[in-house]
Amino acid sequence: MCKITKELNVMRRPDLLVQAASHGSHEYERRRDLRRMLRVAIPPTARAALERLLPIEAELEKRRRTGASTYSLTRHVDILVAVLAEARAFRGA
Incomplete structure (x- = not known):
């Protein structure tokens, strides 16, 4: 089992956060969204x-748990949308 698979398997987040990300994954467009999130020319x-x-x-989760003023729920959901979609692609490959 590779490192990424292990990380994905142990990842636990609140149901509401996962539901929001799951709902948002229908609007995910890899090329557009990864360019914006990761600031890369080619996904x-x-x-x-x-x-x-x-x-x-993981950093966003840490901020959420500690109640940091720099935490952004919107950014967290956005990143989780990408994680869910990329994990599906990764596991399907």
Whole structure:
């Protein structure tokens, strides 16, 4: 089992956060959204995208749990949308 798969398998988030991300995944457009989120000209593979998205999501989760003033629920849902979509692509590959 690779590192990414392990991280995805142990990831636990509040149901409401996951539901919001799941609902938003219907609007996810890989090319457009990864360019914006990761600031890359050409979207990477699903594996490469997850390698960059997972640390961002982990930092957002840390901020959420600690009640940091820098926490953005909108950004967290946005990143989780990408994580869900990229994880589907990664597992399907």
